[in-house]
Amino acid sequence: xxxxxxxxxxxxxxxxxxxxxxxxxxxxxxxxxxxxxxxxxxxxxxxxxxxxxxxxxxxxxxxxxxxxxxxxxxxxxxxxxxxxxxxxxxxxxxxxxxxxxxxxxxxxxxxxxxxxxxxxxxxxxxxxxxxxxxxxxxxxxxxxxxxxxxxxxxxxxxxxxxxxxxxxxxxxxxxxxxxxxxxxxxxxxxxxxxxxxxxxxxxxxxxxxxxxxxxxxxxxxxxxxxxxxxxxxxxxxxxxxxxxxxxxxxxxxxxxxxxxxxxxxxxxxxxxxxxxxxxxxxxxxxxxxxxxxxxxxxxxxxxxxxxxxxxxxxxxxxxxxxxxxxxxxxxxxxxxxxxxxxxxxxxxxxxxxxxxxxxxxxxxxxxxxxxxxx
Amino acid sequence: xxxxxxxxxxxxxxxxxxxxxxxxxxxxxxxxxxxxxxxxxxxxxxxxxxxxxxxxxxxxxxxxxxxxxxxxxxxxxxxxxxxxxxxxxxxxxxxxxxxxxxxxxxxxxxxxxxxxxxxxxxxxxxxxxxxxxxxxxxxxxxxxxxxxxxxxxxxxxxxxxxxxxxxxxxxxxxxxxxxxxxxxxxxxxxxxxxxxxxxxxxxxxxxxxxxxxxxxxxxxxxxxxxxxxxxxxxxxxxxxxxxxxxxxxxxxxxxxxxxxxxxxxxxxxxxxxxxxxxxxxxxxxxxxxxxxxxxxxxxxxxxxxxxxxxxxxxxxxxxxxxxxxxxxxxxxxxxxxxxxxxxxxxxxxxxxxxxxxxxxxxxxxxxxxxxxxxxxxxxxxxxxxxxxxxxxxxxxxxxxxxxxxxxxxxxxxxxxxxxxxxxxxxxxxxx
Numbered sequence: 082x083x084x085x086x087x088x089x090x091x092x093x094x095x096x097x098x099x100x101x102x103x104x105x106x107x108x109x110x111x112x113x114x115x116x117x118x119x120x121x122x123x124x125x126x127x128x129x130x131x132x133x134x135x136x137x138x139x140x141x142x143x144x145x146x147x148x149x150x151x152x153x154x155x156x157x158x159x160x161x162x163x164x165x166x167x168x169x170x171x172x173x174x175x176x177x178x179x180x181x182x183x184x185x186x187x188x189x190x191x192x193x194x195x196x197x198x199x200x201x202x203x204x205x206x207x208x209x210x211x212x213x214x215x216x217x218x219x220x221x222x223x224x225x226x227x228x229x230x231x232x233x234x235x236x237x238x239x240x241x242x243x244x245x246x247x248x249x250x251x252x253x254x255x256x257x258x259x260x261x262x263x264x265x266x267x268x269x270x271x272x273x274x275x276x277x278x279x280x281x282x283x284x285x286x287x288x289x290x291x292x293x294x295x296x297x298x299x300x301x302x303x304x305x306x307x308x309x310x311x312x313x314x315x316x317x318x319x320x321x322x323x324x325x326x327x328x329x330x331x332x333x334x335x336x337x338x339x340x341x342x343x344x345x346x347x348x349x350x351x352x353x354x355x356x357x358x359x360x361x362x363x364x365x366x367x368x369x370x371x372x373x374x375x376x377x378x379x380x381x382x383x384x385x386x387x388x389x390x391x392x393x394x395x396x397x398x399x400x401x402x403x404x405x406x407x408x409x410x411x412x413x414x415x416x417x418x419x420x421x422x423x424x425x426x427x428x429x430x431x432x433x434x435x436x437x438x439x440x441x442x443x444x445x446x447x448x449x450x451x452x453x454x455x
Numbered sequence: 456x457x458x459x460x461x462x463x464x465x466x467x468x469x470x471x472x473x474x475x476x477x478x479x480x481x482x483x484x485x486x487x488x489x490x491x492x493x494x495x496x497x498x499x500x501x502x503x504x505x506x507x508x509x510x511x512x513x514x515x516x517x518x519x520x521x522x523x524x525x526x527x528x529x530x531x532x533x534x535x536x537x538x539x540x541x542x543x544x545x546x547x548x549x550x551x552x553x554x555x556x557x558x559x560x561x562x563x564x565x566x567x568x569x570x571x572x573x574x575x576x577x578x579x580x581x582x583x584x585x586x587x588x589x590x591x592x593x594x595x596x597x598x599x600x601x602x603x604x605x606x607x608x609x610x611x612x613x614x615x616x617x618x619x620x621x622x623x624x625x626x627x628x629x630x631x632x633x634x635x636x637x638x639x640x641x642x643x644x645x646x647x648x649x650x651x652x653x654x655x656x657x658x659x660x661x662x663x664x665x666x667x668x669x670x671x672x673x674x675x676x677x678x679x680x681x682x683x684x685x686x687x688x689x690x691x692x693x694x695x696x697x698x699x700x701x702x703x704x705x706x707x708x709x710x711x712x713x714x715x716x717x718x719x720x721x722x723x724x725x726x727x728x729x730x731x732x733x734x735x736x737x738x739x740x741x742x743x744x745x746x747x748x749x750x751x752x753x754x755x756x757x758x759x760x761x762x763x764x765x766x767x768x769x770x771x772x773x774x775x776x777x778x779x780x781x782x783x784x785x786x787x788x789x790x791x792x793x794x795x796x797x798x799x800x801x802x803x804x805x806x807x808x809x810x811x812x813x814x815x816x817x818x819x820x821x822x823x824x825x826x827x828x829x830x831x832x833x834x835x836x837x838x839x840x841x842x843x844x845x846x847x848x849x850x851x852x853x854x855x856x857x858x859x860x861x862x863x864x865x866x867x868x869x870x871x872x873x874x875x876x877x878x879x880x881x882x883x884x885x886x
Contacts, residue, residue: 405508
């Protein structure tokens with residue numbers, strides 16, 4: 082068994098349980114001393130498990146051959162990484178065919194890490210994802226690797242790829258992901274061509290990462306304000322959330338005003354500093370607040386949609402009637418994301434149409450043709 | 456930029472379309488087409504907000520049986536909602552397979568639908584009906600005044616008044632020898648008393664008093680009589696007389712609070728909304744909201760020592776925190792709310808009481824309604840739980856609701872006598 086097979090196994094285990102998962106996340110120090118950020122280590126699988134209290138729990142997965150380390154040493158290393166990353170728990174999947182020392186397992190458990198040999202994990206997987214195990218999972222590490230690779234040939238998209246699959250996962254808060262992802266995408270929006278399938282799926286996958294941050298945002302706003310009665314109240318809470326408080330928001334506003342003045346404009350010409358398509362963003366969040374728990378399924382649905390499109394198979398064939406609200410939220414999220422990103426309108430139309438067909442399939446399955454891009 | 460005044464007028468048009476449509480209860484009027492389409496679109500939009508994808512077949516059944524929208528009109532109605540971007544449709548050719556509601560929050564649904572009504576155009580009888588209903592929303596009217604005020608031809612006014620009577624959204628009352636037209640949509644209670652008031656004082660004065668009360672709901676009668684005004688609006692002596700009559704003389708008694716320091720005080724409210732905005736099941740909630748506003752006005756305008764300076768902030772706090780901080784006046788001020796099971800008074804041991812909201816959906820709705828009343832804004836039509844459940848749970852639930860009722864009888868509001876005569880003449884000629 083190779084390391085890559087273990088990684089697939091662990092990734093699929095999470096994906097089959099509808100945990101949003103990101104493979105091969107490189108870790109570097111964002112405030113580092115080197116001129117260019119250098120990789121320090123990496124996480125084989127980063128999984129996000131929706132919590133009933135409306136946030137994502139981070140789960141880390143590590144797959145190792147253990148040539149030069151004992152199992153418990155690897156577990157202790159992972160527990161350090163969990164603390165660094167604010168993760169809830171971790172899994173170390175070992176290539177060794179023989180069982181893991183019970184004492185190593187006990188110590189690992191005390192620091193929130195599960196230690197498995199490959200053989201043990203197969204049993205564990207079948208028991209948790211009963212009865213068939215996670216072999217049916219609709220997304221694999223290879224799918225995401227290929228999706229990224231298909232777009233890496235467009236040199237100008239590389240900063241976006243770097244943000245999506247590396248930097249976004251190291252942002253200290255999800256609020257930064259919302260701002261920076263849209264900002265980064267707008268920088269390269271002119272490169273996107275709706276005729277290219279790889280661009281459509283990249284945008285859909287980017288929307289899934291955006292949806293992770295958006296679900297967290299909706300969860301926090303809901304915990305504080307439930308359903309704000311007035312649009313202005315929600316808009317103001319979102320502004321303060323996105324900019325991490327009033328003082329930071331005011332500071333950025335001042336910088337923006339000074340910049341405008343230096344160009345000869347008066348401050349009065351500037352509206353408030355908001356995300357693009359602000360009204361639609363506020364409406365989108367309000368829709369999510371109606372059933373905020375469902376918003377935590379949206380990232381999974383959008384990434385599954387991206388991979389299904391990429392592999393030219395029936396889109397979201399695993400969707401069930403109880404996904405109806407999440408699918409509607411996914412449609413609204415993709416629609417907003419495409420508009421705010423400044424990519425051609427066709428992208429929004431393509432993704433919205435596909436997601437409408439999937440929703441139709443939930444209530445009138447006989448009418449469902451496999452929704453595909455065409 | 457959209458002209459705010461025009462947008463507001465368009466919103467009024469859509470709101471009146473909604474009121475008339477709900478009142479007709481599925482009955483057809485030969486002169487109405489776009490009015491009913493816009494009214495039905497508004498009715499459907501309010502029920503669809505927040506729902507997941509709905510199969511068109513199911514929507515057709517629910518719309519027919521629970522919302523009185525005939526299948527022959529539904530496609531047009533859904534088309535209007537799609538034009539307003541309130542729904543997304545999945546079509547196969549000309550067939551609609553599913554409807555995905557995307558009805559926005561915070562936006563004025565009436566404004567958008569009114570804009571569509573304006574683009575589509577309304578017929579003359581429809582425009583006249585909306586004008587009539589809009590005037591009657593402000594105050595009952597002496598019939599004669601309607602001929603002059605609307606500027607429409609007398610036979611057409613008579614015809615549309617006749618349609619309105621048969622449709623149930625207006626009726627005539629004799630008062631002091633005059634015909635007074637009252638709309639139960641806006642004056643569901645005390646019709647005879649309102650008719651008499653208008654016959655005696657004129658609809659202008661009555662309308663102005665009602666409008667002023669609507670902006671200052673729950674104002675104490677004693678304060679009005681002492682200051683000669685409501686809020687910042689001064690009243691004439693005649694208008695003060697109207698206010699006094701509204702608080703007695705056959706009208707349903709307004710909420711009252713008795714305190715040691717201020718005695719017995721009555722708090723005035725505008726007419727309760729009619730059935731389109733407030734179904735009978737929601738009436739107790741509205742009454743609880745009125746009692747809450749009265750309590751807040753007591754603290755604002757007739758306090759013993761500690762005045763409520765920001766009534767709206769206080770109500771928002773009650774909604775968000777589910778309690779109001781203890782004070783020495785709470786016992787007398789909020790006692791009536793305990794009787795209505797809206798909240799409980801918890802003593803703090805220092806002679807003060809903390810008012811705690813009993814956390815039920817109905818009570819929360821009452822607090823939200825109270826906020827609307829203090830803001831002077833009209834709440835949007837209530838969501839019908841049966842419609843929402845039927846759309847959520849599907850055909851089986853709907854079957855249990857409608858039983859074996861497969862055919863919905865459709866009543867027709869008759870043509871006016873003149874048209875009937877023309878039609879009879881035609882029959883005489885051609886048959």
